[in-house]
Amino acid sequence: MDNKILHSVTAIFHTPDDIIKAAKAVVKAGYKKFDVHTPYPVHGMDQAMKLKRSPLGYFAFALGVIGATLGLLLMYWTMTVDYPLNIGGKPTFPLPAFVPVTFEITVLLASVATVVSMIVIFFKFPNNSHPLHDTEYMKQVSSDKYGLTIEAADPNFDFEKVKDFLSKIGGTNVEAIYYDNDEINSKLTLLEPKFLTGLAVISVLVITITYFSLNKLMFMQPFNWMMDQQKITAMKVSTFFDDGFSMRLPVEGTVARGFKPYPYPDSVELASRVLVNPLEFSDVNLENGKRKYNTFCSPCHDYHGNGVARLNGQFPNPPSLHTDKVREWSDGHLYHIITVGQNTMPSYDKQLTQEEKWQVILYVRALQRALNAQEGDLQ
Amino acid sequence: MSNDNIVLYERKPLPTKLPLLGWSLLLIGVVLTFLAFSTDNVRASYNLIIVLMWVFSIGFGSLFLIALEHIVGSDWSVPFRRLSEILAAVLFATPLIALPLFLNLDQVFSWLNPVILDSDKYVKNKSPYLNESFFVIRNIFVFLVMFLFYFLLVGRSLRQDKTGKADTKKWSTKISAIFMPIFAILITVVAMDWLMSLEPKWFSTIFGVYYFAGSVLTALAVLTFIAITLAENGYISKYLTEDHFYNFGALMFAFTNFWAYIAFSQFMLIWYANIPDETMWYMQRGGEGWMTISLGLIFIRFLIPYMALVTRPSKSNPFRLKIIAVWVFIAHYYDLYWVIMPEYTKKTELHAPVYSWFEFTVPILVLGVIIVVFSLVAGKKNLMPIGDPKFRKGLEFHL
Numbered sequence: 001m002d003n004k005i006l007h008s009v010t011a012i013f014h015t016p017d018d019i020i021k022a023a024k025a026v027v028k029a030g031y032k033k034f035d036v037h038t039p040y041p042v043h044g045m046d047q048a049m050k051l052k053r054s055p056l057g058y059f060a061f062a063l064g065v066i067g068a069t070l071g072l073l074l075m076y077w078t079m080t081v082d083y084p085l086n087i088g089g090k091p092t093f094p095l096p097a098f099v100p101v102t103f104e105i106t107v108l109l110a111s112v113a114t115v116v117s118m119i120v121i122f123f124k125f126p127n128n129s130h131p132l133h134d135t136e137y138m139k140q141v142s143s144d145k146y147g148l149t150i151e152a153a154d155p156n157f158d159f160e161k162v163k164d165f166l167s168k169i170g171g172t173n174v175e176a177i178y179y180d181n182d183e184i185n186s187k188l189t190l191l192e193p194k195f196l197t198g199l200a201v202i203s204v205l206v207i208t209i210t211y212f213s214l215n216k217l218m219f220m221q222p223f224n225w226m227m228d229q230q231k232i233t234a235m236k237v238s239t240f241f242d243d244g245f246s247m248r249l250p251v252e253g254t255v256a257r258g259f260k261p262y263p264y265p266d267s268v269e270l271a272s273r274v275l276v277n278p279l280e281f282s283d284v285n286l287e288n289g290k291r292k293y294n295t296f297c298s299p300c301h302d303y304h305g306n307g308v309a310r311l312n313g314q315f316p317n318p319p320s321l322h323t324d325k326v327r328e329w330s331d332g333h334l335y336h337i338i339t340v341g342q343n344t345m346p347s348y349d350k351q352l353t354q355e356e357k358w359q360v361i362l363y364v365r366a367l368q369r370a371l372n373a374q375e376g377d378l379q
Numbered sequence: 380m381s382n383d384n385i386v387l388y389e390r391k392p393l394p395t396k397l398p399l400l401g402w403s404l405l406l407i408g409v410v411l412t413f414l415a416f417s418t419d420n421v422r423a424s425y426n427l428i429i430v431l432m433w434v435f436s437i438g439f440g441s442l443f444l445i446a447l448e449h450i451v452g453s454d455w456s457v458p459f460r461r462l463s464e465i466l467a468a469v470l471f472a473t474p475l476i477a478l479p480l481f482l483n484l485d486q487v488f489s490w491l492n493p494v495i496l497d498s499d500k501y502v503k504n505k506s507p508y509l510n511e512s513f514f515v516i517r518n519i520f521v522f523l524v525m526f527l528f529y530f531l532l533v534g535r536s537l538r539q540d541k542t543g544k545a546d547t548k549k550w551s552t553k554i555s556a557i558f559m560p561i562f563a564i565l566i567t568v569v570a571m572d573w574l575m576s577l578e579p580k581w582f583s584t585i586f587g588v589y590y591f592a593g594s595v596l597t598a599l600a601v602l603t604f605i606a607i608t609l610a611e612n613g614y615i616s617k618y619l620t621e622d623h624f625y626n627f628g629a630l631m632f633a634f635t636n637f638w639a640y641i642a643f644s645q646f647m648l649i650w651y652a653n654i655p656d657e658t659m660w661y662m663q664r665g666g667e668g669w670m671t672i673s674l675g676l677i678f679i680r681f682l683i684p685y686m687a688l689v690t691r692p693s694k695s696n697p698f699r700l701k702i703i704a705v706w707v708f709i710a711h712y713y714d715l716y717w718v719i720m721p722e723y724t725k726k727t728e729l730h731a732p733v734y735s736w737f738e739f740t741v742p743i744l745v746l747g748v749i750i751v752v753f754s755l756v757a758g759k760k761n762l763m764p765i766g767d768p769k770f771r772k773g774l775e776f777h778l
Binding site for chain 2: 043044053088089090096099100
């Protein structure tokens with residue numbers, strides 16, 4: 001007994017009224033480090049013990065704010081920055097759609113924070129032992145009795161006095177609780193074989209279950225019902241249509257929205273005489289023209305239009321766009337070539353919209369001007 | 380309170396200034412309303428709908444609180460039940476407020492306009508429900524059912540003051556249980572008829588709940604304000620503690636969140652589905668100068684009361700609670716204004732929010748109605764249900 005360190009003195013009370021009176025008496029006697037254990041929350045105990053406001057709320061609030069920020073940032077990064085997706089024509093930062101997720105993450109982090117900070121602050125994690133554990137006192141107060149402990153760490157603590165005091169205010173079974181020497185001396189080690197084995201077993205179990213459920217269970221009845229609907233899957237053979245294609249061609253004569261068929265497929269002369277570029281030189285038009293030119297034209301014509309490009313040698317090289325002949329061609333002539341093709345060059349009607357063709361022509365004109373700049377252009 | 384001879388409650392007559400204040404407010408309100416109707420009866424009608432829905436909120440919400448207490452058998456609210464019962468009497472003012480509206484239905488509701496009926500098949504398809512005679516009949520029915528339940532729920536409770544019969548509790552619980560589903564239907568009908576049908580093409584299935592959330596919140600706010608003011612001035616039992624008021628704070632907090640949840644659910648689903656029939660309501664409130672007021676609603680109705688009520692001391696401090704109650708009460712006006720007046724500016728093609736003496740009549744009239752009804756009904760009654768067997772238990776309530 002002598003080498004043991006005293007933790008506290010405990011006393012048992014029998015009714016909730018007694019324990020509230022006792023708590024008030026202990027506060028009055030000036031003890032600071034004391035605690036009350038009851039089998040259920042006793043109303044009015046906060047005031048009786050003169051408890052200060054718990055700091056837990058601040059942790060919950062701080063982590064809630066962090067959660068909201070993290071949730072919004074996560075969605076902002078994935079949906080707006082890294083891989084912007086157009087969903088139903090909504091903006092790429094659709095705040096109303098983010099609100100439920102933000103709310104969930106806020107609640108999750110706030111509640112986790114409350115639990116974790118409670119464990120860390122009040123239970124001094126990773127320590128999981130307490131001298132009151134496994135005592136007769138704890139057994140009683142967790143079933144039908146009300147207990148009060150005054151800790152030895154209290155500045156006014158005096159063993160005999162406290163014992164007398166507790167009996168005087170009506171406590172029974174007054175006893176001293178000592179620290180368990182084994183627990184004080186024990187150290188938590190991570191490399192204990194038992195712990196490592198347990199960890200390994202759990203890992204294997206989790207991996208197996210995850211693998212099984214994601215790769216096998218989800219493909220069993222009834223989880224596969226959603227997959228096995230009578231629906232058409234793109235790029236899969238169709239058993240429904242005679243020709244075996246899942247994807248259907250539009251009806252004969254279908255015209256895309258805003259599309260006008262090219263009226264002069266046979267006549268360069270007519271096209272070059274009649275067609276006029278409806279667009280003007282502007283940053284937007286040139287920027288878009290450059291992008292389309294670099295995508296569709298530059299493989300053969302080169303980025304600058306001189307005809308020696310990345311596909312050099314695999315096809316006959318196209319003539320340079322900077323010859324006098326090409327420069328004197330009208331915009332309509334170029335439009336005709338892009339639409340119908342010329343010699344080896346195929347039609348780019350499918351790749352470029354009408355507006356984009358005119359933008360590409362503007363860009364080609366800009367390239368031609370750049371290689372034949374005149375004094376006056378500097379202004 | 381172990382001594383049985385202790386006086387839990389002693390009736391103290393309300394100050395004579397109160398009915399004077401109420402009647403003068405009511406008089407000013409009525410005169411201004413008559414003036415408004417003679418100047419511009421369309422605008423006056425829209426404002427009178429705000430008055431009607433506001434008063435409805437308080438009456439309906441109080442009735443709901445009474446029934447809720449009976450059903451769940453709560454103790455803490457027993458001392459305040461009589462105040463709710465007195466407040467629920469404002470329901471009797473609603474037919475009087477609705478009368479000018481019944482006479483001016485065609486000024487307000489476009490589903491009565493034959494031009495719109497002919498040109499719009501969506502409105503025409505709704506005419507089996509939205510037509511003048513059925514509208515009047517079902518609203519009179521709503522009034523009658525409300526009065527019936529008012530007498531059923533409140534009458535016995537008043538008699539209990541003298542008899543002290545314990546079996547009243549059983550009866551009230553049964554009536555409340557019957558009342559609840561009927562209440563849900565009634566409040567949905569009211570919200571749909573007077574608020575949603577202002578834009579007959581628009582529909583939202585959650586709208587009744589939206590109005591319900593705001594109504595209970597308003598009834599709670601009025602009850603909180605009256606209870607705390609009366610307690611501070613000694614008109615009701617002096618044994619009320621902050622623990623009692625904490626429940627008001629907690630309930631207001633809960634319903635503030637509930638309102639935000641419902642309002643956001645309604646908005647987000649409509650915003651996401653993006654169907655013109657549904658978005659039109661929000662488009663009207665997102666343009667023509669209404670955007671600021673719509674964004675303000677988030678703060679006034681949700682964020683500010685939320686922040687004001689989130690901590691524990693603010694839920695139990697009577698002074699703070701009174702301020703929040705006034706705030707919530709006015710926020711309901713803001714909410715109703717936001718629901719109703721955009722339809723007025725749309726109809727009259729004003730293209731901007733309006734606020735002038737027409738609109739200012741609304742709070743004067745509502746305050747007048749509340750104070751007059753309260754002083755009239757409370758006149759000779761006990762302000763606490765002293766006959767209720769749970770009255771003492773309710774007073775001894777601790778958190």
